[in-house]
Each structure stands twice: as C-alpha cells, then as structure tokens.
Amino acid sequence: MKALLYLTWIWVQTQLLCFSLATGAQCPNGIQWQPDNMPKRDDLCCNTWKCNKENQDLTVKSEEFNNCCTCYSFTSWEDGEVNLGIEYISVSGKSLVIDENKFDENSMYMIEHQYGEMTEIPSNFCDWDPDSRLQGIFSAYILKIQYYWLRIVKLDLRGNKIRQIVDLNCIRHLDSIDLSYNRISKLTNSSINQLSFLRKIDLSHNEIQTMEPYFLSQSTQSIFFADISNNQLPVLDVSNMISLVPFCSIDYTSNVIEHLVNELDFTLDPEKHYGPGFVHLNENAIQQFPDFADLLNLESLQQLGQLISFGFDLREIDLVCDCNFEPFLDLTIAIKKTLWRDYMNITCKSPENLKGKTAIDVHASLLNCTFKREDNCPRNCKCVDQPYTNTVYIDCSDLALREMPENLPNSTFSAYIHLNLSNNYITELKDTNYLHKLTVLDLSANHLKDFSNGMANKLENVTIIISDNPYLLKIPQQFQHRNICRTEMENVYINCGCEMVWIEEWLKAKSCVGEKLFNCHVPKHVQVFARDFSADLLDCGPNVFFFHMILTFIAVIIGVLSLAAALVYKFWYEIYILWKRLKQKNIDKHHPEFNYDVAITFNEEDDQLRKWVMNVLVSGLAKIGYKVFLPFRDVPFGNERDGEIIKTFCETRAFLLILSESYLHESEDNDAGRSWTENEWKYAWHQFKSDHRKNIVLLNYDYISSLDVSHRQIAAFLRVGCVVQFGNHGNNLISEVISKIGPHCGYLPAKSLGNKKPVLDRAMLPPDPRKNQRNHLSSSIGSFSSLKLVPIENVDSKKEPKNGNHLDLLFNVQGQERNEKPKFVRECCKHKLQQVNNLDK
The missing domain is CATH 3.40.50.10140 (Toll/interleukin-1 receptor homology (TIR) domain)
Known part of the structure; x- marks a missing residue:
C-alpha cells in the first residue's frame, strides 16, 4: 500500500513538473515576465540578477526594466526540450523529421541537426515540399509530425548546406531559429512573418545577397535578437533596422553594405514610439554618413530625437567626413553632452586633413563637399558646398569667360550661392535661373557695359562687387534702394548728368563704414568722388524737366500700344470671329x-x-x-x-x-x-x-x-x-x-x-425629369428626332391624313398613335392638308 502511494506521489510530482514547464510557472534565477509588445505567453522569464540591480519593486514594471528583460529573457522550459530526429531520404540532402516515441502534448520539442548534409529544410516541416512521391512513401511520418507543429519551439540546423528558408509559419510557437553557416542567398518577408513567438534568429555566415523590406519588423513579429552578420548584403532597407517594438540587437557586421535605402517609402511617425534597440553596421562599405532625414521622410533632423535610445554602430567603416555628415554633427554633439557611448567613436578615413580624427570632434566648417563637372559645376571652376555657412562657393575667376554660366550645381544642404566671376571678360548680366539663390556676386575686373533696372531689382538683396569695370558708365536708378554696404564700385567712372541727380539723395540717406564707391564724370567739371557730387554742379533747368516729362509720356504711349498689340496677337482669332459674325x-x-x-x-x-x-x-x-x-x-x-x-x-x-x-x-x-x-x-x-x-x-x-x-x-x-x-x-x-x-x-x-424658322410645339415632347x-x-x-418640323401655315387638315404622312410623324410621340389630331389641325389647318400630302409624295 505504501509503495502504491509512493508511486502515486511520484506520478503527481512528475505531472506537476511537466505542467509547470509547460505553463511557465518555474523561473529559476528570475521572475515570470510578460513583454507588452508580444502576444499573451506565460513561459518567459526575466533574469533579475541582470535587470534588478537596485532591488526595485518588481511588481512595478518600468520601461527600463522591460528593455533590460528584452535582452536578458529566457524561457521557463529552456534546456528541457525533447529533440526530434532527422532521417535522410535521398543522397541530395533531402530529409524528414521523425520521432520513434509517442507524442506528448505536455512536452516542448526541438529539431537540432548541426553540421550535416541537409540541403533543404526537412520536407515534412510545414509540408512545404510539393514532391507527390512523399505522400505515398512517407505518409505515416508526414501525418504524425503534424501533431508536433504547435509544440516545436527550437530549430537548430546550423552548419548544413541549406539554400533557402521556406515558409515556416505553421510552427506558431517557434522561439528560436539557428540557420547559421549554411548557403542561404535570399530572405523573403513572408517566410517567418507569422511567427509572433520568435525571439531569436541567427542567419550569420551564409551567402545572403538579398533581404526583402520588413523581413524583421512586421507588426506580427517581436524579434529580440537577429544576426545577419558575415553575409554579402550590398544594400540595407531601413525597415529592417527600426522597429515599433523593443529589441536587443540586430547585427549586420561584416557585410558589403554601401547604401541604406527605403524601398517601400517607410516614414517615421512622430506620434509613435520606436524601439529601443541596437543596430550593428560596422565593418561595412558605407562611406557617407546616412541621411536619415531623407531616408525616413522627416521634415527636419530634430525628429530623429525619437531614435535617441537607438544605437547605430558605424565603427570600422571608411567614413568620408564631408558635407553629408555636417547636418548630424550638432545633434551628435548635443547627445554627447548628456550621453556618451562607445559606438559614437567613429573616425574619419578621408579627406586627408581629417584622417584618423574622431568625427564628432571635427569642426563643422571643415565638413565640405566638392562638386564635379557632372554635378553642373562650370568647366574649370571650383565648386565647394559648405553646409556650416549654408552656402555653395563657386570660384570661376581668371578663366577668360565672356558670359555668366548657364547653370550651377544644386545642393542638398545649402540654400545660397557665393559666385566669384572676377577677372573675366563678361560684358552683360544674364537673367539666369540661380539669381534668387545668390548672396554674393563678384563681377569685378570685367567688361560690364550696362546694368539694367530689372537686373538691379532682382539683385537688390545680393552683395554686388562691380569694381574695376572701365566700360560701365551708368548705373541704374534702382540702386537708390540698395544698401551701400552691399555694393562695391571702386575704380568705376560714372557719367553723372542731370538724369543722375538721384545719386546725391541716395548717398545722403545711406552710409557705410569702409564703403567702396565710384567716381563721377560731371559735364563741364572735373572728375569728382561720388559723395562730392551734387545737383549744384549741373545746369539742369526746367527744359530738362519738360524733356523728361515728354520722354515719360512717350514711354507710356509705347507701353499702352505694346499691351494692345499683345492682346490683339493673343486674341486675334476671337476678334476675327466676332468681326465675321457682325458681317x-x-x-x-x-x-x-x-x-x-x-x-x-x-x-x-x-x-x-x-x-x-x-x-x-x-x-x-x-x-x-x-x-x-x-x-x-x-x-x-x-x-x-x-x-x-x-x-x-x-x-x-x-x-x-x-x-x-x-x-x-x-x-x-x-x-x-x-x-x-x-x-x-x-x-x-x-x-x-x-x-x-x-x-x-x-x-x-x-x-x-x-x-x-x-x-x-x-x-x-x-x-x-x-x-x-x-x-x-x-x-x-x-x-x-x-x-x-x-x-x-x-x-x-x-x-x-x-x-421665320420652322415651328415646333414643344408641349408635344414627353416630360423628362432627368434633364442635363x-x-x-x-x-x-431619339424620341425628338422621330418628329418632323412643318411650318404651321403649311399644315392642311381639310382631309384626313394618310398613314405615314408628315402629320402622322409629327404627332406620333414615342410610338403612341393619337386617335384624334390636335385641335389646331382640325379647325385651322384643314385647307393645308393637300399641300402636306404633296410634300409626302
């Protein structure tokens, strides 16, 4: 009796142990933990030795505690899984999952077959293999393994020769996948997208060249660890770097990544919280610092603050410290003041003057880009983009140019242009498409002959340097609205006649320290400095004023005539049609x-x-x-x-x-x-x-x-x-x-x-509520077109109308014959019937 009770006690304890393993009741070295971002599961534990250093109240799950548990979580049944067997069924590496024992619904199972000859995922794993011969020969294995699908939690097939990942979504409770050291070349985003329990995936040391967007970050996924290192990825989509749920690590170390892309136009939503997580990008072929503002469709770089808790490890890359890095430098410095991490220690590999320097310690004024000929930099000119000053500096001096460049390079980072065209042979200003971007236009030592009011108006806020232009004898009156401090005209000799008296008022109203003004040629006087010029030096009587009035009147008449000519030219056909209609x-x-x-x-x-x-x-x-x-x-x-x-x-x-x-x-x-x-x-x-x-x-x-x-x-x-x-x-x-x-x-x-036109009695038309x-x-x-229009005076109703004549057609409305003709036909038009019959004939 005692022996029977003892055996019964052992059986109960065994069942309780199995139950606790299955339900997550046992968490050695930790406590039971339920992540907010994963589906309801009670088999996860958090290592409190790692995540409870201050002995806090564990009933209050802080964000910091949850983030730590993401990296230090483990399962209650860890190391207690039952291993299923693998049996090869062909010399080509095809295999099946088998189990000689009876299925136990309280056990957790794993498939572990390392460093074998498998070239494919086992054929009865989610029944992915379409080979019809399997159903006939191995039907028993195929049917039996289906009972295990919801109890398999681990797949470890590292070190084989597997070439592709098939659809594994039938193994809904799969917790970890290890397919490292295989021959996989492509990752599709539909192969593991429904595995909501999946925490770890290791695909390192394969031959992966293609990784579809959202392979790791779909809303149904909660992957904590992903290792894609030591592969051959040339580009990386940002959707596989950023997740709405916390993760611990995504490792892309030692690939050949040159660029980050956004193939499906992923946008960082300012209303949502992302991550946190750590992304390893070191030892890749990236040379320019990623433009996250453009990649993530941000309005400004300040929105990157949502990723403040992320880490992007770019160490050991050949970073070019140029204008692409400058916009992020201020943000990085702000982070450095409050939070320093080792992965921020990125060093410059070029240019030569910055080689070996820590990127965030380089002054922003040194982070420049040089445009080339294919970037629209004019031939033989030097074009440098300096985001620190928000300006592109273009030097086209001493090139014997005879006209201004047609086009200039466009900058992603700078809004303004400093254009140096000094010491050339340019004779006139051109209305080009970049004038509105200019901050400085240097045309000194050229052959300028004219400066129109229109060009002066367009360059009103631009610093103009037109010194040493010997052929420039007149300046536009629009200059009276310019800031003298932004106009340099040394060694320029202007003919200051009666029409230039505005110069005196301009110079009196404005002044500037260190101003560089022109000289005046005054009729019947010697040459004078611009500030010494006045109307008293000129003989400008009323005749001159009258002459200017006449010129103004003539200019107005010419303008009106030009406008009229333009309107006639624009609306010539309209005028001609109206004239024809009048005739x-x-x-x-x-x-x-x-x-x-x-x-x-x-x-x-x-x-x-x-x-x-x-x-x-x-x-x-x-x-x-x-x-x-x-x-x-x-x-x-x-x-x-x-x-x-x-x-x-x-x-x-x-x-x-x-x-x-x-x-x-x-x-x-x-x-x-x-x-x-x-x-x-x-x-x-x-x-x-x-x-x-x-x-x-x-x-x-x-x-x-x-x-x-x-x-x-x-x-x-x-x-x-x-x-x-x-x-x-x-x-x-x-x-x-x-x-x-x-x-x-x-x-x-x-x-x-x-x-008069033919008369139609519109009352005969059927009403139609669906007009227009x-x-x-x-x-x-259609019903209208069946009617015939006949002048009223031509209608004769002395005789009864014959079938098919004009009156029959006239009063046959929508195919409905009238038994009696309308009153006006019977009483007024009888004498015209013969004339209608003649028309029918």
Whole structure:
C-alpha cells in the first residue's frame, strides 16, 4: 500500500513538473515576465540578477526594466526540450523529421541537426515540399509530425548546406531559429512573418545577397535578437533596422553594405514610439554618413530625437567626413553632452586633413563637399558646398569667360550661392535661373557695359562687387534702394548728368563704414568722388524737366500700344470671329444655291460618339429636311478623300464640329501626320473666312474648356463663336443646333412667315425629369428626332391624313398613335392638308 502511494506521489510530482514547464510557472534565477509588445505567453522569464540591480519593486514594471528583460529573457522550459530526429531520404540532402516515441502534448520539442548534409529544410516541416512521391512513401511520418507543429519551439540546423528558408509559419510557437553557416542567398518577408513567438534568429555566415523590406519588423513579429552578420548584403532597407517594438540587437557586421535605402517609402511617425534597440553596421562599405532625414521622410533632423535610445554602430567603416555628415554633427554633439557611448567613436578615413580624427570632434566648417563637372559645376571652376555657412562657393575667376554660366550645381544642404566671376571678360548680366539663390556676386575686373533696372531689382538683396569695370558708365536708378554696404564700385567712372541727380539723395540717406564707391564724370567739371557730387554742379533747368516729362509720356504711349498689340496677337482669332459674325447679318436667310445644308466633322474612331451622331443627330436633321454631309459616309469609296471634301465643302451652307476629348487627341495619336479631322477643320475654316454666307457651329460634346484646347482657332470659337453645349438643353439640343445653322436649303417659307424658322410645339415632347444628364439624353433626343418640323401655315387638315404622312410623324410621340389630331389641325389647318400630302409624295 505504501509503495502504491509512493508511486502515486511520484506520478503527481512528475505531472506537476511537466505542467509547470509547460505553463511557465518555474523561473529559476528570475521572475515570470510578460513583454507588452508580444502576444499573451506565460513561459518567459526575466533574469533579475541582470535587470534588478537596485532591488526595485518588481511588481512595478518600468520601461527600463522591460528593455533590460528584452535582452536578458529566457524561457521557463529552456534546456528541457525533447529533440526530434532527422532521417535522410535521398543522397541530395533531402530529409524528414521523425520521432520513434509517442507524442506528448505536455512536452516542448526541438529539431537540432548541426553540421550535416541537409540541403533543404526537412520536407515534412510545414509540408512545404510539393514532391507527390512523399505522400505515398512517407505518409505515416508526414501525418504524425503534424501533431508536433504547435509544440516545436527550437530549430537548430546550423552548419548544413541549406539554400533557402521556406515558409515556416505553421510552427506558431517557434522561439528560436539557428540557420547559421549554411548557403542561404535570399530572405523573403513572408517566410517567418507569422511567427509572433520568435525571439531569436541567427542567419550569420551564409551567402545572403538579398533581404526583402520588413523581413524583421512586421507588426506580427517581436524579434529580440537577429544576426545577419558575415553575409554579402550590398544594400540595407531601413525597415529592417527600426522597429515599433523593443529589441536587443540586430547585427549586420561584416557585410558589403554601401547604401541604406527605403524601398517601400517607410516614414517615421512622430506620434509613435520606436524601439529601443541596437543596430550593428560596422565593418561595412558605407562611406557617407546616412541621411536619415531623407531616408525616413522627416521634415527636419530634430525628429530623429525619437531614435535617441537607438544605437547605430558605424565603427570600422571608411567614413568620408564631408558635407553629408555636417547636418548630424550638432545633434551628435548635443547627445554627447548628456550621453556618451562607445559606438559614437567613429573616425574619419578621408579627406586627408581629417584622417584618423574622431568625427564628432571635427569642426563643422571643415565638413565640405566638392562638386564635379557632372554635378553642373562650370568647366574649370571650383565648386565647394559648405553646409556650416549654408552656402555653395563657386570660384570661376581668371578663366577668360565672356558670359555668366548657364547653370550651377544644386545642393542638398545649402540654400545660397557665393559666385566669384572676377577677372573675366563678361560684358552683360544674364537673367539666369540661380539669381534668387545668390548672396554674393563678384563681377569685378570685367567688361560690364550696362546694368539694367530689372537686373538691379532682382539683385537688390545680393552683395554686388562691380569694381574695376572701365566700360560701365551708368548705373541704374534702382540702386537708390540698395544698401551701400552691399555694393562695391571702386575704380568705376560714372557719367553723372542731370538724369543722375538721384545719386546725391541716395548717398545722403545711406552710409557705410569702409564703403567702396565710384567716381563721377560731371559735364563741364572735373572728375569728382561720388559723395562730392551734387545737383549744384549741373545746369539742369526746367527744359530738362519738360524733356523728361515728354520722354515719360512717350514711354507710356509705347507701353499702352505694346499691351494692345499683345492682346490683339493673343486674341486675334476671337476678334476675327466676332468681326465675321457682325458681317453675317443674313445668317438665317434661305440659301437654295447650296447642295448641302451642313457638313459634320468629328472623330470617326470614337464608336460611342459615331453611333450618337448617326442614330440621333443625323437622323433628326434628315427627318426635318436637312441634307447632311458626312465625309466617312458620303465620300465615294476609292475617291481621293481630300479632293472630295474640298469640292463638297464649297457647296455646303454650314459646318458642325462635334468637339470631344478624342477629337483633340486624334492628331497627336496619328503617326501618319495630319489627321482627317484636322484637314476637315482647315477646309471649313477657309470656307468660313472666304464666304460671308457660311457659318461654323461647335457642339461641345465633352464639356471641354477653352483653356484645355491648344488649337487657337477652336479655342477662340469656344469663347466667342457659335457653341452648343451638349446636355444643357434638355430635349431642345437639335433645335438649338438648327438655330445656329440656319434654315435648310430645301425649305420654302410661306409668305406670312418671311424668314421665320420652322415651328415646333414643344408641349408635344414627353416630360423628362432627368434633364442635363448625358446618359439619358440620347433617349430623349431619339424620341425628338422621330418628329418632323412643318411650318404651321403649311399644315392642311381639310382631309384626313394618310398613314405615314408628315402629320402622322409629327404627332406620333414615342410610338403612341393619337386617335384624334390636335385641335389646331382640325379647325385651322384643314385647307393645308393637300399641300402636306404633296410634300409626302
């Protein structure tokens, strides 16, 4: 009995031990710890010997304590995992995970097979291997190992010949992965992205050349340690350096990284807290200090303060101490005053005068960059960017230049330019694209002949040095607004006549210590220094004032005429169209001498537009009596199209252009040259200009603004011509087109009508609540186009109308026959019926 109780006690203790291992109840040398950034798990412990040096109350988890536990955490079941076996199934290194024992749901398992011949992750690990033969031969192993997937916590396959990491996301509780010393060449961001329990991954000493963005830093991951050292990475994405959750270390030591990139446009969010963590970048090929402001899409470098607790170890790199490092120097010095870390001890490898010096001890004025010819530095000039002064210094002196450079280099760090063009042969100032960036313009010892008021205005805040220019005899009056201290004009001799009397007031109002002023040639006097010049030395009577008034008046007249000429040139076609319309007094007059009433031109390749034109517009006009010419329909097959169009347009009364987006772009898309529609417009325009009887009407099909039309004639018509806006007339679109075109050639008006237009009783049209909507307009126009317009005086109702005559068509609204004709037909128009019947015949 005692033996039975003893065995029962041992069994209970064993079960409790297993349970404690599984639930994390045991934390030797530490306490149970739950990180804020990881999913709920109770199997992690924190080493209190490392993270509780001050014996603080461990019930209060401070940020510092949690950060320390990130680096000194361990699992409650550590070193108690059950190892699963590996069995090779081919000479090529293919293998399976096996277990000869019965699965224990209370145990933790690991797969450890070091320095073997494996070329792949075991084939039944997440069933990644698509080889169909496995299911037939090893189905038992494949089915059994699936029970272990949620209990495997460690994968150690270091020292094998594995070439790729397959999708491991089925092993949801995987805590650590060691695939170091293998032959992996690429890391994809979908292979471990769902392993939220993963704390450690070691991929060092592989052949990794490609690492996709967010391989280590997705929101579902909480990796504490990542070792990617001793690989062949040429670039590194910033998303694999910075994480929203704390981490201990990411090691990229001894790769060949030259640049940091931001492939997916990662942006550092000022509202979020990142890390902290430590990133090792030492012993790489980086030469320039990373521009974190640009890489992380920051508005200013001050936002880098969010990464203050991060460490970026850049020791043992060939750092070039130039302008790229200067913007970060002040930030680094500020950090140095409060916090010094060994990894800040970066030394300069170049330039030669800074080699071996600690980077943060170099004065910012020495951190400069030299631009080369390919950076737009003018030939033979010296271009140096000095961010410390926010200025690019460009020295183009003594180069026998005859004009100012066209372009200058653009700086990422400096906003201003100091341009030295002294001792050359430059004769005039050019209005270049960099004038607004200049702080100093040195044109001393050149051959300047003129300095305009316009250039003086643009250079008002620029220090100008124009000393020793013997051909400069006049300075602009705009100089009276300049600061004398920012204008050097030594050894310049100005002709100071009556028009230069403003110089006296300028020099009296402003003064400067050490000023460098010009000399004056005064008529009938000797040469005087600028400050000795006054109006008393000149004989400037009222005639001179009157002369200046006349010159001013003439200048104003010339300016007004120039403005008028510019407006006429700009709006020439608008003016011409208005003038033509004023001369077309008889636009509504009947003209039977033309063979066609209207020629329609539009983009024939637009299927939707072509159907509307044929089924609605042309059909409606034809039923009313208009004879319509469509080039693509009416030009005989095989005839020369341009010749037929020219001939027919001469015999056509009006021209209707249907303006659409496709019409405007047709000529641009035509590789063969001038498009048909462009030719048709040209011929219509010439007919419009040469014959006062003819007219052009635009139907704005796509609501195009004149500002969007580059064709000046068409744009002018949109502004002042005969334009019908598609969709803005309800059921009256065709009626509006007819009013612009005028009566058709076959129309014979009654005596009482004179030149009146055909009358349509609009009350006969069915109401349509969807006015001004293009997608319903065609149906409304379709019902309208089935009507025939007949002058009221031409209607005769003495006899009952025959089927199919004009009256039947007129009153057949939307296919519904009326049993009785309208009242005005029965009472007023009976005597006209015979005339209508004759028209039908």
